[in-house]
Amino acid sequence: MLKRTYFHFGLRARYCFKLNYKRWISGSKINLQNVTRSKENIILMGSPGCGKTTVGRILSTKLGKPVLDIDDDHLEPYWGMPVSDKLSEVGSDGFVNAEGEALLAFNAENSVISLTGSNPMHSDGMAHIAKTGTVVFLDIHMEDIIERLERMKVNRIVGQNDGTSMSEILKYRQQFYERWYDARVICERNEDPTSVAEKVLNKLSSLESSDSQGYVSTRGLDLGDKQFNDVLLKGLADDGGLIVPRRNIPKLSLGQLSRMVNMSYTERALRVLEQWINWRELRPQDLKKCIDNAYNSKTFSNPDICPVFSLDGNQFIQELFHGPTASFKDIALQLMPQLFVKAAESELHPTNYLILVATSGDTGGAVLDGFTRYADSTKVNINVIILYPSDGISSIQRDQMIAYHGGNARVIGVQGADFDFCQTNVKKIFSDKNLAEELLRTHNLKFSAANSISFGRLIPQVVYHVTSYLDLVRDKVISMGDEIDLCVPTGNFGNILAAYYAKEMGIPYKRLICASNSNNILSEFLQTGCYDISSRRLSKTVSPAIDILVSSNLERLLYHLSGEDHSMIRDAFTKLQHDGNFDVSPVVFERLKESFHADWCSEEDCYRTIKETLSNTGYLMDPHTSVGKTVADRMMSDRPMIIASTAHPGKFAEDILNIFGRSSNGMTPPEMVMALQELGPRPSEQESLMNTLEKNTMGNRRVCDSNYDSLVSEIKSVTDRTL
Numbered sequence: 001m002l003k004r005t006y007f008h009f010g011l012r013a014r015y016c017f018k019l020n021y022k023r024w025i026s027g028s029k030i031n032l033q034n035v036t037r038s039k040e041n042i043i044l045m046g047s048p049g050c051g052k053t054t055v056g057r058i059l060s061t062k063l064g065k066p067v068l069d070i071d072d073d074h075l076e077p078y079w080g081m082p083v084s085d086k087l088s089e090v091g092s093d094g095f096v097n098a099e100g101e102a103l104l105a106f107n108a109e110n111s112v113i114s115l116t117g118s119n120p121m122h123s124d125g126m127a128h129i130a131k132t133g134t135v136v137f138l139d140i141h142m143e144d145i146i147e148r149l150e151r152m153k154v155n156r157i158v159g160q161n162d163g164t165s166m167s168e169i170l171k172y173r174q175q176f177y178e179r180w181y182d183a184r185v186i187c188e189r190n191e192d193p194t195s196v197a198e199k200v201l202n203k204l205s206s207l208e209s210s211d212s213q214g215y216v217s218t219r220g221l222d223l224g225d226k227q228f229n230d231v232l233l234k235g236l237a238d239d240g241g242l243i244v245p246r247r248n249i250p251k252l253s254l255g256q257l258s259r260m261v262n263m264s265y266t267e268r269a270l271r272v273l274e275q276w277i278n279w280r281e282l283r284p285q286d287l288k289k290c291i292d293n294a295y296n297s298k299t300f301s302n303p304d305i306c307p308v309f310s311l312d313g314n315q316f317i318q319e320l321f322h323g324p325t326a327s328f329k330d331i332a333l334q335l336m337p338q339l340f341v342k343a344a345e346s347e348l349h350p351t352n353y354l355i356l357v358a359t360s361g362d363t364g365g366a367v368l369d370g371f372t373r374y375a376d377s378t379k380v381n382i383n384v385i386i387l388y389p390s391d392g393i394s395s396i397q398r399d400q401m402i403a404y405h406g407g408n409a410r411v412i413g414v415q416g417a418d419f420d421f422c423q424t425n426v427k428k429i430f431s432d433k434n435l436a437e438e439l440l441r442t443h444n445l446k447f448s449a450a451n452s453i454s455f456g457r458l459i460p461q462v463v464y465h466v467t468s469y470l471d472l473v474r475d476k477v478i479s480m481g482d483e484i485d486l487c488v489p490t491g492n493f494g495n496i497l498a499a500y501y502a503k504e505m506g507i508p509y510k511r512l513i514c515a516s517n518s519n520n521i522l523s524e525f526l527q528t529g530c531y532d533i534s535s536r537r538l539s540k541t542v543s544p545a546i547d548i549l550v551s552s553n554l555e556r557l558l559y560h561l562s563g564e565d566h567s568m569i570r571d572a573f574t575k576l577q578h579d580g581n582f583d584v585s586p587v588v589f590e591r592l593k594e595s596f597h598a599d600w601c602s603e604e605d606c607y608r609t610i611k612e613t614l615s616n617t618g619y620l621m622d623p624h625t626s627v628g629k630t631v632a633d634r635m636m637s638d639r640p641m642i643i644a645s646t647a648h649p650g651k652f653a654e655d656i657l658n659i660f661g662r663s664s665n666g667m668t669p670p671e672m673v674m675a676l677q678e679l680g681p682r683p684s685e686q687e688s689l690m691n692t693l694e695k696n697t698m699g700n701r702r703v704c705d706s707n708y709d710s711l712v713s714e715i716k717s718v719t720d721r722t723l
C-alpha cells in the first residue's frame with residue numbers, strides 16, 4: 001500500500017523566511033568563483049518542506065545563475081494548468097508518471113534547479129535531469145519537516161488517506177533521495193535557509209575548486225591531479241613521503257553531528273566518509289554498498305560494530321575487535337580493499353597489483369581477510385604478500401595469518417628481523433624504481449600498500465572515533481559539545497591520527513593520549529619535542545603491535561601541525577634516516593602539546609592492570625588495551641575518557657595465560673583461546689578467530705632471510721608463480 005503513496009504540495013508552501021543578506025555576504029568565506037564558473041546545474045532535491053525553493057533563490061542570488069522551480073517554471077507551463085488541477089485530473093496514482101514525463105522534456109543549463117518532492121520517484125525523469133549537473137540532497141530532519149508542514153497548515157497530502165502517517169510517507173520517500181544524490185548536505189535542526197545555502201556552497205566549492213582538491217606528499221611532491229582512487233592504488237608517494245589531502249580536513253558542525261546521534265554505525269559511516277570522498281570518483285550509493293558489505297552481522301560479531309561501554313565510572317572502553325581477525329585493523333581493512341578494487345577496475349589501463357605489507361602481527365591477518373574476501377569478485381588480479389618478523393609476533397597471530405596463505409596470498413616470516421626492519425624494507429622496495437619498472441614490464445604489475453601509511457586505511461578509522469563520541473551523547477553520558485579524552489595504545493600512529501582527523505572534523509576532544517609500552521619513543525617525543533632513536537633498541541613486549549620505533553604516521557601529523565611545511569618535514573625525516581633523530585620547532589611542539597599527551601607503561605604495570613581490571617570489573621583486556629588503560633588511569637580528570645580496545649584478548653592468549661601463571665605448554669592455539677575464556681566471561685569468545693585458528697595448516701609456513709636481496713627474490717618468485 002505504502003509503495004504507491006506519495007504526497008505533493010499542490011498548494012506548495014512558500015516560506016517567507018527573512019533573509020539576512022548582509023550577514024550572509026559578510027559572513028561568507030567561500031571562494032565562489034569555481035562554483036560560478038561551472039556550466040553545470042545545481043539541482044536541489046529533498047522532502048517537501050526542506051527549503052529547496054528558498055535555498056534555490058539564495059543560491060541564485062549568490063551565484064548569479066537563474067533559478068528554476070520545477071513546479072512553477074516547468075510543470076505549470078508544460079501542463080497549462082496549476083499543479084493541483086493536474087493532480088485531480090490524473091489522481092495520486094498517475095501523478096508521479098505525469099510529473100516524470102514532464103521532467104523528461106525539461107532542459108536547462110547553468111541554473112539552480114529546485115525539484116519537486118516527488119520528482120526523484122520517477123527514474124527516467126530523474127536520470128535525465130541528474131545528468132545535467134550536481135544533485136544536492138538537502139537532508140533535513142523529519143521532525144523539522146513535520147513541524148513546518150503543521151505550521152503552514154498543509155493538509156493537502158496525496159496518498160495519506162489509507163491510514164499512513166506523515167512520518168511513514170516521509171520515511172518511504174527517503175529511499176528515493178538516497179538513490180539520486182551526488183552531494184548530501186546534512187541540515188541542522190531548525191537551520192535557516194541562509195545557513196543551509198551556505199552549506200551547499202561550501203560543499204560544492206570544496207569539491208569543484210582545483211586548488212582545494214587533490215593530494216600532496218608530506219615531503220613536497222605534488223601529485224598533480226591525482227585523486228582518491230589514484231591515492232588508494234598508489235599507497236606511498238614517490239619521494240618517500242606520505243600522501244595527504246591538499247584541501248582542508250572536512251568539517252561537521254555540532255548541529256550536523258547531532259543529526260547522527262540516533263543512527264547506526266553504517267549510517268554514520270556513510271555520512272562521515274562522504275565528506276572525504278569526491279562523489280565523482282565514488283558515488284555515495286556505491287560507497288554505501290561498500291560500507292554495508294564491510295560492517296554487518298557476517299563480518300562483525302557485535303551489532304554495534306564498535307560498541308562503547310562504561311568499564312569503570314568515567315572510563316569507557318570502545319571495543320574495536322569484533323571484526324574477522326579480532327583486532328581494530330579489521331575496521332579499515334573490511335572497507336579499504338573494496339575501495340581499492342573499485343579504483344583498480346576504473347583504471348584506463350588496468351594492471352595487476354601486489355599489495356606488499358609489513359606487519360607487527362595484526363595488520364597481516366586483517367589485510368589477508370579483507371583482500372581475499374573481495375579480490376575474488378573482480379577481474380583485476382590483486383596479490384598480497386605479508387612480511388612479518390618471524391619471532392616478533394604471537395603464535396596465534398602467526399597461525400591466523402598462515403591460515404590465509406594460498407591463492408594470491410603469501411605470508412612470509414623474515415628471520416631475525418624486527419618490525420622496523422620489515423617496514424623499512426617495504427618502503428625501500430616501494431621506492432626502488434628499477435624493480436618497479438621490471439615488474440611492470442614483465443608482469444604488468446604495480447606495488448601498493450595496505451599499511452596504515454596508506455591513506456585509504458586512515459579514513460575508515462575516523463568513523464569509529466566519531467561514533468564513540470556520538471554513542472556517549474546518545475547514552476546521555478555527555479551532551480553534544482562536551483569535551484572528552486581519548487587514550488589509544490599507539491604504535492604506527494594510525495589510530496590516533498584518525499582521532500586527530502575526527503577532532504579536526506569537529507569531535508571535541510580535549511586530550512588525545514598516546515599510550516606506549518617500554519618502546520616509549522612516542523611518549524618521549526611528545527614530552528621533549530625530540531625524536532631520537534639513535535641509541536634505542538626495540539625491546540620485545542607482550543604488546544607487540546606497538547613495538548615500534550619509527551612511527552610512520554607521525555609524519556602526517558607533523559605535516560599538518562607545521563602548517564604544511566614540506567621542507568621541514570623532508571629535512572626532519574631525512575635527518576631521522578641518517579642520524580637517527582630530529583627536533584621539531586618550538587612552534588610545532590607547542591601545537592603538538594595542545595592536543596596530544598603521552599605516557600608509557602612498563603611490562604609489570606601492563607600485567608598488573610590486566611589482573612586488577614579482571615578482578616575489579618570482570619573484564620579481561622588484551623595487553624595493548626591494558627597499556628592504554630594503565631596510562632588512562634594516571635591521566636583521569638573529571639571528563640569521560642574513552643580507551644580504545646584494539647584487540648581481543650584471545651589473540652594474545654599465550655601471554656595472558658602466562659601473566660596469570662597458567663602454563664600453555666603443549667596447547668594448540670585454539671586450546672589457548674579456550675583456556676583464556678575460563679579466566680573471565682567478558683568479552684565473549686571471538687568466533688571468527690577460533691574458526692580461522694582451527695583451519696590452520698602449518699605446512700604453509702614460509703621464511704626468508706633478513707636482507708633486502710632475499711626479500712626482493714621472494715617477491716619475484718611469488719610473482720613468477722602467480723602471474
Ligand SMILES: *Cc1c(COP(=O)(O)O)cnc(C)c1O
Nearest residue numbers: 362491492493494495545646647
Ligand atoms: C596495530 C595495533 C596497534 C597500533 O595501532 P597504530 O595505529 O599503529 O598506532 C595497537 N594495538 C593493536 C592490537 C594493534 O593491532
